[in-house]
Every structure is written in C-alpha cells, then in structure tokens.
Amino acid sequence: MTVLCNDPAAFADEALEGFVAAHAGRVRRVRGGVVRSAATPRGQVALVVGGGSGHYPAFAGWVGPGLAHGAACGNLFASPSAAQVASVARASEAGGGVILSFGNYAGDVLHFGQAAVRLRAEGLDVRVLAVTDDIASAPPESHGLRRGTAGDLVAFKVMGAAAERGLGIDEVERLGRRAVAATRSLGVAFGGCTLPGAAGPLFTVAPGRMALGLGIHGEPGIEERELASADAVADLLVDRLLAERPPWHVGYGEDRVAVLVNGLGETKYDELFLVHRRVAARLAAHGLRAVDPEVGELVTSMDMAGLSLTLAFLDDELAELWQAPADSPAYRKGIVEPRRDRTDDLETYAAPSPVAAGTEPSRSAATRLVAALGAIREAVAGAEERLGRLDAVAGDGDHGIGMRRGAESAATAGAEAAAAGAGAMTTLVLAGEAWSERAGGTSGALWGAMLTAFGAALGDEAAPGREQLAAGARAAVAAVTDLGGAAPGDKTLVDAAVPFAETLTRALAEGERLAAAWESAASAATRAAEATAAVPARIGRARVHGERGIGTPDPGAVSFALIVTALTEEF
Amino acid sequence: MTVLCNDPAAFADEALEGFVAAHAGRVRRVRGGVVRSAATPRGQVALVVGGGSGHYPAFAGWVGPGLAHGAACGNLFASPSAAQVASVARASEAGGGVILSFGNYAGDVLHFGQAAVRLRAEGLDVRVLAVTDDIASAPPESHGLRRGTAGDLVAFKVMGAAAERGLGIDEVERLGRRAVAATRSLGVAFGGCTLPGAAGPLFTVAPGRMALGLGIHGEPGIEERELASADAVADLLVDRLLAERPPWHVGYGEDRVAVLVNGLGETKYDELFLVHRRVAARLAAHGLRAVDPEVGELVTSMDMAGLSLTLAFLDDELAELWQAPADSPAYRKGIVEPRRDRTDDLETYAAPSPVAAGTEPSRSAATRLVAALGAIREAVAGAEERLGRLDAVAGDGDHGIGMRRGAESAATAGAEAAAAGAGAMTTLVLAGEAWSERAGGTSGALWGAMLTAFGAALGDEAAPGREQLAAGARAAVAAVTDLGGAAPGDKTLVDAAVPFAETLTRALAEGERLAAAWESAASAATRAAEATAAVPARIGRARVHGERGIGTPDPGAVSFALIVTALTEEF
The missing domain is CATH 3.40.50.10440 (Dihydroxyacetone kinase; domain 1)
Incomplete structure (x- = not known):
C-alpha cells in the first residue's frame, strides 16, 4: 500500500x-x-x-x-x-x-x-x-473502444522514433495508428493498490484467485479464476494474445514481435522473469522472434499486484522504429547523441491572470457564491470515501479524490477571485477552471464546465436575481449534456442532472420560490441517482467495460445529487 | 506477496x-x-x-x-x-x-x-x-562490520568504471575501498516480503509503524517508531547519514554527493520521488550538490515495503567514475560504444564430472549412505517452515528454504553418484558439493564441508566400520569449527556440534555400540540447541546486529540437532 x-x-x-x-x-x-x-x-x-x-x-x-x-x-x-x-x-x-x-x-x-x-x-x-491495446476491455471488432495500457509504450516509441527521423506529421500519425493496430495486451491482477491517504485498497482479489483482464485502475476484468502457476499464467496470456494475431502478420510470413512483460507494482522482477521465461519459450515454439523484449515496470498502477503481457506484431517498418535509439529518464536504448539544452523561455508553472473587477452588486453576489462553493467543498469532503468506493465498482476509483480536489480548488480559486474584486461570473469561471485543472478526470471536466456555464448566465454587472440563478442552473446542466454526449439512462451524471433541471424549471414556472423550487429539484436528483443502480446501462462505461457494467451505479449522479442538496442550505 | x-x-x-x-x-x-x-x-x-x-x-x-x-x-x-x-x-x-x-x-x-x-x-x-554501507548494522567505529545494501551500486560503479579505463588491479581495488569508505545508507521498512511458496511474510511491521534500519532480509533494525510523513522520513534519513559525513569531505570543502533513493519493492516510484523531493531540498540547504541522483529500484527485497537512502560523499576521483558511462540491463548511463560479442567458449551451465567407481563393499556402504541422505532430506523438509521462522528472528529468513534445497540436492546427487557406481567417499563428497552449491548461504557451505569431511574419512575402498563412521562424524564437526571460526557459546551450529562430537567420542570410548553412542550424542546436540536461546551470544550474528542479537537462537544449532536425531533411525 x-x-x-x-x-x-x-x-x-x-x-x-x-x-x-x-x-x-x-x-x-x-x-x-x-x-x-x-x-x-x-x-x-x-x-x-x-x-x-x-x-x-x-x-x-x-x-x-x-x-x-x-x-x-x-x-x-x-x-x-x-x-x-x-x-x-x-x-x-x-x-x-x-x-x-x-x-x-x-x-x-x-x-x-x-x-x-x-x-x-x-x-x-x-x-x-x-x-487501444487492452483486449479485455472490448471485443476485437470494437478495437477502437479498448483501453490503453502498457501498449502505450509501443505506440509512443514508434511515433517518437519516426519524429526523430524528421518524418512529417501525416507519416508519424500513420505509423502511430499502425502501431496501435498491431499491439495487444492482457493482464492479470492479484490485488489492488491503495491510494495515498486511503484506508484500504481500491479493490481486492480473494487470496488464491486472480482476475483476468482487470484494468489498471481496477476496472472490471473478463473473469476471475483460481491462481495458477507462473507458466500457466504465461500460457493463458500468450494464447489469448496470439488468438488476435493480425492476419497480415501471419499472411506475410512475419515472425517478429515486440514483447513487454509489465509489472503493475507489487509483482516483482523475479516473478516477471519467470513469466517471461515461459513467454519466450512459447513464442519460439510458434516460430515467433522476440525483438528487444522489455521485462520490468512500464505502466504501473501504484502498488497493484499483477502483470500484463503486450505483444506488438511487427514488420520492417515497425521493427526498425521499435529498435531505434531513445533516451528518457525511464527508457534508454541504443546511442542518442547528446544535444544542447533548449534555450527558449518556457511558460512557467504559476501564471495567474489578472482578475477583471465586477460591479459592487455583482461582487456582493460573488461573496454569496463563495459561500456556496464552500458548502460544496464541505459536502464533497464528507463523502469522499463513499464516492471513491462507489467508483471502484465500475470505474477507476478516482471519483472521490478527484471531486475533493476539484471542489477544494474551486472554493479556493473562487475565494481568491472574489477577494481580488471579481464579480459573480468571473468568480465562477475561475472556480470552474480550477476545478477542471486540479481535479482532472471526466468529472473534473464536467464540473468545470457546469461552473463556467452557470457563471456566464450571471454576468459581472447586475446583481443576479432569481431568473439568472435558475437560468444558470439550467445552463450548467445543458453544458454537461453537450460536453459528455450522454443521455438519461446512460447512468452518468446526466441521469440526475436532467430531472433536476426539469423539476427546477417546472417549479419556477408554477410560481414556487427559488429556495423551494431548488429543494424539489434536489430531491428529484437524489431519487434519480438512487435509481441509477437499478436501471441497466445502455452506453458509456457499460459499453466499454462489457456486461459487468450493467447495474453498477455511476458515482457522477450520486455526487451531483449530493451537491445540489447541499446547496439548498444556501437559499 | x-x-x-x-x-x-x-x-x-x-x-x-x-x-x-x-x-x-x-x-x-x-x-x-x-x-x-x-x-x-x-x-x-x-x-x-x-x-x-x-x-x-x-x-x-x-x-x-x-x-x-x-x-x-x-x-x-x-x-x-x-x-x-x-x-x-x-x-x-x-x-x-x-x-x-x-x-x-x-x-x-x-x-x-x-x-x-x-x-x-x-x-x-x-x-x-x-x-559495508548500512549504518544501522554497526556503529561508525565498526564500519567494516556493517552490512552492504544499495551502496553496493556505488562501489561497483566506481570499480567498473575504473576497470573500463584500463587501470591496474591495485588501483581499481584502492578506488573500490575509497568508494566503500565514502558511502552510507539507511532504510525504513513498512512490511516484509513473502518468499515463493511461503504462507506469509518473512516479518511484519505493525500498521502505522515503521522500522528504522531493518535489513533487506528482515534483519533487526535500530528502532521502531510511528509512521511519519514522507518529508519526515526523508529528514530522518538525511540527518542520520549527514551525521556520518566524513571529516575529509567537510575539511576539503567538497560539496558533491551521489544520492540513491532505493525502493525495496512495494514502495512505488511516486513515493520515492516524494522522498527525493525533500532529500534534494535538504541537501541543497546544506550546500551539497547531488551528482547523477538515482531514484528507483536498485537493491530490492522481493516485495518488501520500504526504502533506503544512500549518500556517497564524492571528490573529483569518485565523482568522475560515478558519472562515467555504463551499459547493463538495469543501469545505463552516458554513451558506451558498442563492442563485438565475445567469441571464446564459455563453460556451460551443466558440466557433470564422471564418477570414480568404488569397490563392491564401499558401494554397498554408499547405498546405506544414500538412505541416510534421504532421511536427512525428509527431516529437513518437515521442519522447513519452523527453521525459516527461527532464522527470521535474527537472520535473513533463508535458513529453512536453504536447508531444504541443500538436503534435496545432496540426496539427489548422492543417489545419482551411488547409481553410477560411486563408493562411500565419492557419494558423500558429491552430495556435499551439491548441498553447498544449491543451498548457498552460510549453512550451505557448512553442510557441504561436513558431508565432504565425513566422506573423506570413509574412503572408496573398504567397507567403512564403526571406527570410520565415528571418525567421519568427528571430522565433519571439526570441518565446521575450522571453516566458520566460531566457538561454543557463539550461538552457531557449533553450539550443538561440539557436544555432539564430545558425547559420541566419550560414549564410544566407554564401549557403547555406535547406534547407542550416536543416540546419546544426538540428545546432547538437542539439549545444546535448546539452550542456545537462553545463553547470551558473544560474537558472530549478535555482534553484527547489535544488542538485538542477544537471546536470539541460531537456527543452525537447531537444524544440526534435528539432522543428527533423524539419523539415529539409520543405525
């Protein structure tokens, strides 16, 4: 851990x-x-x-x-x-x-x-x-939907070498696409990693068992089975990958493969060498030649226990680029002639832009928005662990930590903006940018977009009234459906956001006060989030991860409901 | 694990x-x-x-x-x-x-x-x-008694670079000794590794605690304390190592240090980088310049959780060799010009020597010795886990697995030799060589020497009688005291072997039959092995590992008693 x-x-x-x-x-x-x-x-x-x-x-x-x-x-x-x-x-x-x-x-x-x-x-x-190299994440006919794992290195190496040769962008891109098309990976996991500050691992695998095809963040695998010997694990991975050997590689009589045995963190070198020993023997028995095999830690997942095998089916073009020199902190090959240091000025890490000043009424509204951002931060911090656990069921377990980082950053950035004289719009736009940048991930992008859209509806001039606030909430929800492309029923944040916006709009149209309308809308969002677990998913996560996605709740809906509920206190 | x-x-x-x-x-x-x-x-x-x-x-x-x-x-x-x-x-x-x-x-x-x-x-x-870089294993005035850990790399790198320059052996050795004298390491551990086939870890550290100075095989550390932040761990290691900065490094105004942040297995790169961040800042604050820092896995201990910091205090000579090019599977630096492959014939891995044939009576005795080797194998296999646990208290936990491998190899080699027509001596000598080579470790060397000495007393000609067997047993014990240099009371195998030999000799002198004399001697060995835990150690392990060595039993005495007891069945 x-x-x-x-x-x-x-x-x-x-x-x-x-x-x-x-x-x-x-x-x-x-x-x-x-x-x-x-x-x-x-x-x-x-x-x-x-x-x-x-x-x-x-x-x-x-x-x-x-x-x-x-x-x-x-x-x-x-x-x-x-x-x-x-x-x-x-x-x-x-x-x-x-x-x-x-x-x-x-x-x-x-x-x-x-x-x-x-x-x-x-x-x-x-x-x-x-x-898209991980064959466990989608069937062969949906190659483009697959996850990327240790095969990243093959594609990057091919493109980096092609760029180094001075090839044009069309050619470098073409070679990169060829490398992706030629590369397959599959992994087994024996246990999950523990994120910093977390009380326990992101997921567990029962002792004596192994999970085949589990993703590097704990995304569901293909199947769980009894823990096998090193040789049997190697056989399993080799067999599944060779079953996807591209027809052209067979047809043209090619025999070269790049081989990557990748440790995920806790599974150490001797175990990887043990597996490689068998992989090398199996490939040789198939008449395949390993080119510059890599056995070690390439794409880890903190201290996750497990390993993956990557095979990239090479031809002259790909083999030459795979074998070309490289010189990076963690990957060195051949002889790269030393080059002088770059002398241009690089954009520095901290470059805050000056804040545009708002009018007095808008600055007063900004103060209340800062309080609302603080309420969001508190609500998210209190639910961090729960959201993380929820996400680990179907996703990569980062939702809790991402939401907390985002909400914290947004609250801080909003407070700084307001203190610097920003109006309502600028305060929320800067808070949204901070959320997106510091939280990362899908939810970071969505919450960043929501705050930005909400802010844009308020402006920096007039004191925002009930109309502007309602319009802002609806704009925020619209930004999410625009950005993510998801529909209700896909078990994303949209499942909660759409009923929220509809209820809010209807309640206001019926003449309810904003506070009451918001409360009704928040209740609708909460009910919808609770229902996500019971509704089979149609696309999105579920499609990427196969059948196991069905019936697993998306934490985005839960956190949306949590936040809009927390905000009812602010009216 | x-x-x-x-x-x-x-x-x-x-x-x-x-x-x-x-x-x-x-x-x-x-x-x-x-x-x-x-x-x-x-x-x-x-x-x-x-x-x-x-x-x-x-x-x-x-x-x-x-x-x-x-x-x-x-x-x-x-x-x-x-x-x-x-x-x-x-x-x-x-x-x-x-x-x-x-x-x-x-x-x-x-x-x-x-x-x-x-x-x-x-x-x-x-x-x-x-x-001898690990400062936790002996005080500064006993630098030569210290263990070697990640500082190995500094000494090897300096000598490898010196050899590459064509320097003579006196000069390469001198530089190696200077590198050792200039290098200090200290580590912290959070948990032990699990050896292949073992049911649990070699040792554990309580959750929320860390062991300072624990050896890479679980040898006792200096102290256990509450788990601290990454910065506090870095501070602790830097402070302890800088306290041993050599006077010449300060006196000559040197400011260069080689820095190695070494992960032991489960503690991953981001954690190592976190520690390195603070180490770099602390060294800079002391006016020290890091030369080619290495942050990663250098000397691991299977999947042990923990890390070590190594500082090597450099001058012109050492800095130049530390920064020189190298090209190995796991360590590459600078540009090493490609060299053609060697063309000489290398000794191959399997090179069994032909077995000298014994006389019919000696071959018949060899058959009984093969049975005795089988009894040793069974006894050791049954006690493997217990011996491993015993060893983990004060040693590196390899005693059980080493004894099993040794006894198995000896039984196999002895059986093969006898089947090929070897007499008593050759059978035991080949069994002893196999034990030493396959078991490794201190106990491997000692048991190899015992079997060889025992065999030498039997010869390949006459059927060995009661005198030869008794002489063989005494010769075996003498070989151990010669080889290891330990005396009774040092809590080694000798503690059991000497009373065994004395009792056997006395009983035979008193006219007892060999079987009865052997049984008395085995009982004496067992009593002596049981007493080792109660007698404070004088030298050996205890001295190397500091006060914690006192009162810990040496598993060598226990396994000796176990084996001679098992052999009583063979008379």
Missing part, C-alpha cells in the same frame, strides 16, 4: 517535483507536466503524451529524444485537464505540428480532445491518437 | 533463465551466474559481483561495460556457493586479475572468500571487497 505521503491532495504534484529534481538534466517542468530539456530540431513533429499520475514510468518517465517531447501529468489516476495538455503541447511544439497520444480512457479522450480544439484554434496542426 | 511461481525450489533458477532470455544481447549464462556477452579488452581487471537472488536489479542486472563483468547468482536471499563464484570469475577474467565484490553478509563473505582461495591457487590475482 501507499504509505509515504505528506498532504494526499498534493501527492501527485510533489512526486512530479521530486521526479524533475532527479532528472534535471533530461526534463523541465512546465505548467501541466514536463517537457524535454534538450532542444528539439526545428520542424520536428512533437509527440505529447500523458494521463493520470500513479503509473510511473508512464508518462513523465518517457520524455526524451526518440520518445515523447512532453508529458501532461494529471492527478492520481485522473486525466490532465485540457488546459494542462494544451500548455505542455505549446511548450513542446517545434514547428512540425503536435500529436496528442494517450491511453483510451473517457477522461483522457475528453481533455486531450478539448486541448486539440484549443490548439487548432491557435493555428497548430494537431492530431489525436488514443492507444 | 510473491504469487507467481512454478516449483518454489526452482524459482531463482527459472527467474535467471527468464532474465537472460530478456537480455540475450547483453549477458550470457554460465555455471553459477551470468557474464557480459560483450568482449572484454585483454588485460582489463574483471569485477565479479554477486549475492542472493531476490534483489533485482542487484546483481545480474548490473553486468555490462562500465559496471560488472559477471554476477554470481545464489538462491533466493542466499549466497552463491564458492564453486559458483569461482565459475563466474573464471568466465569473466581477462588477464588483469579479478575483484570479487558483494554486500557484507556472513554467507557471502564465506563463499566469496573460499572462491578467492581456489582462484588464487589457480594462479589468478584475486582481491576481495565487501561493501
């Missing part, structure tokens, strides 16, 4: 600081993550990778010549925000365009996607490439 | 096989361990390191240009045998002499020392250098 910690909320930031201090000659910290300290030749395509923290060496450990140009580093198991991704991309780009690449998780897709929109608006050529 | 395993007894061998398969371009397997696959320039000093398995990257992960030339790999947490060390040294040496280096543990000192004696007899210039 994770035992060394100062403030759990600062864990990921402090770890990144210690990482940068250890590798000062290789990486530099920028707002949102790290970039190479070595200069990138002008015109080279920049590869920006990233994801949640807690997976070291993924992702910051892979920044360097021949691999990534920058890594956006989210909080623990939570996607970096769009602002973080965009910041790292701006500090990485060298005139050849930017490829954003990451493991295929909902939060990452959302944030990297939003970052791409922003960066394109700034005139950059940006490509987005999600890695 | 360790969950992936085939046959626990084959764990270390199979892991090494998988390691070599993963790094076929860098290392080659030889009898006893691994050597570089790259050719070593003629006349270069060869650095041969080693120790027990279960500590990866130590030791096999550090074989390559700029680091070690070979690594002797013992069983799990058990020293390689002298034969293994000698074999790896022979395959490594390139005409410039050999330096044998390892962490300072009793078994390693014994086996590497014996290997040096053998190799010198073959005409090689061999130097022996034990690393």
Whole structure:
C-alpha cells in the first residue's frame, strides 16, 4: 500500500517535483507536466503524451529524444485537464505540428480532445491518437473502444522514433495508428493498490484467485479464476494474445514481435522473469522472434499486484522504429547523441491572470457564491470515501479524490477571485477552471464546465436575481449534456442532472420560490441517482467495460445529487 | 506477496533463465551466474559481483561495460556457493586479475572468500571487497562490520568504471575501498516480503509503524517508531547519514554527493520521488550538490515495503567514475560504444564430472549412505517452515528454504553418484558439493564441508566400520569449527556440534555400540540447541546486529540437532 505521503491532495504534484529534481538534466517542468530539456530540431513533429499520475514510468518517465517531447501529468489516476495538455503541447511544439497520444480512457479522450480544439484554434496542426491495446476491455471488432495500457509504450516509441527521423506529421500519425493496430495486451491482477491517504485498497482479489483482464485502475476484468502457476499464467496470456494475431502478420510470413512483460507494482522482477521465461519459450515454439523484449515496470498502477503481457506484431517498418535509439529518464536504448539544452523561455508553472473587477452588486453576489462553493467543498469532503468506493465498482476509483480536489480548488480559486474584486461570473469561471485543472478526470471536466456555464448566465454587472440563478442552473446542466454526449439512462451524471433541471424549471414556472423550487429539484436528483443502480446501462462505461457494467451505479449522479442538496442550505 | 511461481525450489533458477532470455544481447549464462556477452579488452581487471537472488536489479542486472563483468547468482536471499563464484570469475577474467565484490553478509563473505582461495591457487590475482554501507548494522567505529545494501551500486560503479579505463588491479581495488569508505545508507521498512511458496511474510511491521534500519532480509533494525510523513522520513534519513559525513569531505570543502533513493519493492516510484523531493531540498540547504541522483529500484527485497537512502560523499576521483558511462540491463548511463560479442567458449551451465567407481563393499556402504541422505532430506523438509521462522528472528529468513534445497540436492546427487557406481567417499563428497552449491548461504557451505569431511574419512575402498563412521562424524564437526571460526557459546551450529562430537567420542570410548553412542550424542546436540536461546551470544550474528542479537537462537544449532536425531533411525 501507499504509505509515504505528506498532504494526499498534493501527492501527485510533489512526486512530479521530486521526479524533475532527479532528472534535471533530461526534463523541465512546465505548467501541466514536463517537457524535454534538450532542444528539439526545428520542424520536428512533437509527440505529447500523458494521463493520470500513479503509473510511473508512464508518462513523465518517457520524455526524451526518440520518445515523447512532453508529458501532461494529471492527478492520481485522473486525466490532465485540457488546459494542462494544451500548455505542455505549446511548450513542446517545434514547428512540425503536435500529436496528442494517450491511453483510451473517457477522461483522457475528453481533455486531450478539448486541448486539440484549443490548439487548432491557435493555428497548430494537431492530431489525436488514443492507444487501444487492452483486449479485455472490448471485443476485437470494437478495437477502437479498448483501453490503453502498457501498449502505450509501443505506440509512443514508434511515433517518437519516426519524429526523430524528421518524418512529417501525416507519416508519424500513420505509423502511430499502425502501431496501435498491431499491439495487444492482457493482464492479470492479484490485488489492488491503495491510494495515498486511503484506508484500504481500491479493490481486492480473494487470496488464491486472480482476475483476468482487470484494468489498471481496477476496472472490471473478463473473469476471475483460481491462481495458477507462473507458466500457466504465461500460457493463458500468450494464447489469448496470439488468438488476435493480425492476419497480415501471419499472411506475410512475419515472425517478429515486440514483447513487454509489465509489472503493475507489487509483482516483482523475479516473478516477471519467470513469466517471461515461459513467454519466450512459447513464442519460439510458434516460430515467433522476440525483438528487444522489455521485462520490468512500464505502466504501473501504484502498488497493484499483477502483470500484463503486450505483444506488438511487427514488420520492417515497425521493427526498425521499435529498435531505434531513445533516451528518457525511464527508457534508454541504443546511442542518442547528446544535444544542447533548449534555450527558449518556457511558460512557467504559476501564471495567474489578472482578475477583471465586477460591479459592487455583482461582487456582493460573488461573496454569496463563495459561500456556496464552500458548502460544496464541505459536502464533497464528507463523502469522499463513499464516492471513491462507489467508483471502484465500475470505474477507476478516482471519483472521490478527484471531486475533493476539484471542489477544494474551486472554493479556493473562487475565494481568491472574489477577494481580488471579481464579480459573480468571473468568480465562477475561475472556480470552474480550477476545478477542471486540479481535479482532472471526466468529472473534473464536467464540473468545470457546469461552473463556467452557470457563471456566464450571471454576468459581472447586475446583481443576479432569481431568473439568472435558475437560468444558470439550467445552463450548467445543458453544458454537461453537450460536453459528455450522454443521455438519461446512460447512468452518468446526466441521469440526475436532467430531472433536476426539469423539476427546477417546472417549479419556477408554477410560481414556487427559488429556495423551494431548488429543494424539489434536489430531491428529484437524489431519487434519480438512487435509481441509477437499478436501471441497466445502455452506453458509456457499460459499453466499454462489457456486461459487468450493467447495474453498477455511476458515482457522477450520486455526487451531483449530493451537491445540489447541499446547496439548498444556501437559499 | 510473491504469487507467481512454478516449483518454489526452482524459482531463482527459472527467474535467471527468464532474465537472460530478456537480455540475450547483453549477458550470457554460465555455471553459477551470468557474464557480459560483450568482449572484454585483454588485460582489463574483471569485477565479479554477486549475492542472493531476490534483489533485482542487484546483481545480474548490473553486468555490462562500465559496471560488472559477471554476477554470481545464489538462491533466493542466499549466497552463491564458492564453486559458483569461482565459475563466474573464471568466465569473466581477462588477464588483469579479478575483484570479487558483494554486500557484507556472513554467507557471502564465506563463499566469496573460499572462491578467492581456489582462484588464487589457480594462479589468478584475486582481491576481495565487501561493501559495508548500512549504518544501522554497526556503529561508525565498526564500519567494516556493517552490512552492504544499495551502496553496493556505488562501489561497483566506481570499480567498473575504473576497470573500463584500463587501470591496474591495485588501483581499481584502492578506488573500490575509497568508494566503500565514502558511502552510507539507511532504510525504513513498512512490511516484509513473502518468499515463493511461503504462507506469509518473512516479518511484519505493525500498521502505522515503521522500522528504522531493518535489513533487506528482515534483519533487526535500530528502532521502531510511528509512521511519519514522507518529508519526515526523508529528514530522518538525511540527518542520520549527514551525521556520518566524513571529516575529509567537510575539511576539503567538497560539496558533491551521489544520492540513491532505493525502493525495496512495494514502495512505488511516486513515493520515492516524494522522498527525493525533500532529500534534494535538504541537501541543497546544506550546500551539497547531488551528482547523477538515482531514484528507483536498485537493491530490492522481493516485495518488501520500504526504502533506503544512500549518500556517497564524492571528490573529483569518485565523482568522475560515478558519472562515467555504463551499459547493463538495469543501469545505463552516458554513451558506451558498442563492442563485438565475445567469441571464446564459455563453460556451460551443466558440466557433470564422471564418477570414480568404488569397490563392491564401499558401494554397498554408499547405498546405506544414500538412505541416510534421504532421511536427512525428509527431516529437513518437515521442519522447513519452523527453521525459516527461527532464522527470521535474527537472520535473513533463508535458513529453512536453504536447508531444504541443500538436503534435496545432496540426496539427489548422492543417489545419482551411488547409481553410477560411486563408493562411500565419492557419494558423500558429491552430495556435499551439491548441498553447498544449491543451498548457498552460510549453512550451505557448512553442510557441504561436513558431508565432504565425513566422506573423506570413509574412503572408496573398504567397507567403512564403526571406527570410520565415528571418525567421519568427528571430522565433519571439526570441518565446521575450522571453516566458520566460531566457538561454543557463539550461538552457531557449533553450539550443538561440539557436544555432539564430545558425547559420541566419550560414549564410544566407554564401549557403547555406535547406534547407542550416536543416540546419546544426538540428545546432547538437542539439549545444546535448546539452550542456545537462553545463553547470551558473544560474537558472530549478535555482534553484527547489535544488542538485538542477544537471546536470539541460531537456527543452525537447531537444524544440526534435528539432522543428527533423524539419523539415529539409520543405525
């Protein structure tokens, strides 16, 4: 379990600081993550990778010549925000365009996607490439819905080497897509990790059992079975992966595979070598040649017990790029000629923008909104553990910690903005940006969007009345359905948010006072959240994770209900 | 815990096989361990390191240009045998002499020392250098008695770089001794590792507590205290290590230190980075400059939870060698020019020597000895867990597994020898060699020597009678006191062996039959073993481990008594 910690909320930031201090000659910290300290030749395509923290060496450990140009580093198991991704991309780009690449998780897709929109608006050529190697997370015909795990490294390595050769962005992207199409992973888990400050593990596997295909954050696997010998585990993984060997690899008589035996944290080197011993023998028996095998910790999940096997089916093009030199803190291969340090000024980590002043009435409203943000913070802090446990059933267990970090950051940013003279709109917009950036993950993006939309309805001029507040609440809910694309019944936050907005609108139309209308709407949201567990899911999480998703509650609905209920006290 | 395993007894061998398969371009397997696959320039000093398995990257992960030339790999947490060390040294040496280096543990000192004696007899210039960096294991004035932990890497790196420069063996040895003198480590542990096939961890630390200075096999620490924050742990380690900053480092105004933050297994990268963040800040506040810090897993202890900090106080000479290039499976730095593969024939792993045939009477005696070896095997197998637990109190917990492996190997080798026509002596000598080589550790060396000495007293010609058997038993006991240098009361195997030999001799002199005399002697050994726990220790383990050694029983005496008692059935 994770035992060394100062403030759990600062864990990921402090770890990144210690990482940068250890590798000062290789990486530099920028707002949102790290970039190479070595200069990138002008015109080279920049590869920006990233994801949640807690997976070291993924992702910051892979920044360097021949691999990534920058890594956006989210909080623990939570996607970096769009602002973080965009910041790292701006500090990485060298005139050849930017490829954003990451493991295929909902939060990452959302944030990297939003970052791409922003960066394109700034005139950059940006490509987005999600890695989808984990065969346990969706059937072969839905390859694009699969999660990304240790196969990330293969795709990043191929693209980093291609960029290093000076290939154009179309070609680097094409090779990256080929690498993703050629790469398959499958893992087994024996026990879950314990997040900093948590009382117990995110999930458990019964002693003597193993979970096949469990995700790196504890997402449900394919099946649970009796713990087998090292050889039997290796056989199981090899057989399942070889069953998905692409027809072209067989058809063209190719025999090369990149092999990655990846420890998730607690499963140590000798165990990994034991498994590799059998994997190597099995591949040889199939007439396959392992090219530059990697056995060690590549994509960890804190101290989770388990391992994964990745096979990437290579041809000349992919093999050459996989074998090309690279020099990053955690991955070095061949000889990379030393390069002088970059001399440009990088955007620094702390760069607060000046706050626009509001009118006196709007500033007075901002003070009340700061109190409301404080109430949200308190409500979320009190429910953190419960939300985390709820999320671990179907998701990655980061909902509690993400919501707490987001709500705390929003309350702090809102208070600072109001103290600096901001009106209602600016106070909520800055609070929303802080929530999104500091919380990361899907919920961070959604709550950031809600606060921003709510704020926009209030303005910085007039004192917001009952109409503006109601419009703001409805705008916030609309922002969520716009952003996430989910519908009621998908068992997301929308399940609670839509009845809330409908009830609020109807009650106000019937002439109820705002406080009473809000209370009715909050009750509707609570009832809807409670019902999510009983309603089969149609899409979203459930589709990604297979049948096990059915019947599992989405914690987003629960936390939405919790927050709107807490706010009834503020009227 | 360790969950992936085939046959626990084959764990270390199979892991090494998988390691070599993963790094076929860098290392080659030889009898006893691994050597570089790259050719070593003629006349270069060869650095041969080693120790027990279960500590990866130590030791096999550090074989390559700029680091070690070979690594002797013992069983799990058990020293390689002298034969293994000698074999790896022979395959490594390139005409410039050999330096044998390892962490300072009793078994390693014994086996590497014996290997040096053998190799010198073959005409090689061999130097022996034990690393003694762990400040928890003895006070500063007894620096030479301290254990070796992650500081191994500093000494090996300095010597490997010095050898790579073509320096002579005197100079490489001098630099190695300077590196050891300049290096200090201290660790904290939060929980013990679980060996393959074991039902529970080797030791535990109560939740919310941490053990300061606990050894990498669970050897007792300095003190237990409440679990502190990451910063407080960093402060504690930095303060204790800086208190031992050598006067010359202060006096000459030196400000460079090599910094190693080493994870023991379960304590993951983000936690290590968190600690490194504070270590870096504290060193900077002391005006010290970190040179090429290493933060990661360097000397692990299976899945043990905890970490250690190493500081090596550098000057120009040491700093230059610490920063020099190296290219090994687990440690790479700078640019090492590719070198062609070595083309000499390496001694292969399996090289059984032909068995000398005995006379018919001696072969008949050999058959009875094979039965006796079988009885030893059964007795030891039944007591394995108890012996392991006993050893974990004061030692490294490997006694049970080591004894089982040794007894099994001896029984097998003895049976094979007898089947091939060996007489009594050859059967026991081959059984003894197998015990020593396969069991490793101190007890492996001692039991190997006992069987060999016993066998030598029997010869391969005449049927051994009561006199020869009694003489053999006494010779075996004498071999132990010669080899280990321990006296009765030191709480070693000798405590049981000496009363055994004395009682046997006296009973036979009084005209008792051998079976009865043996039984009395076995009873004396059992009483003596039971008494070891009550008698304060004078030297040996107790001295190395400080006050905590007093009152802890040595499992060697217990297993000796167990075995001689089991043998009473054979008369």
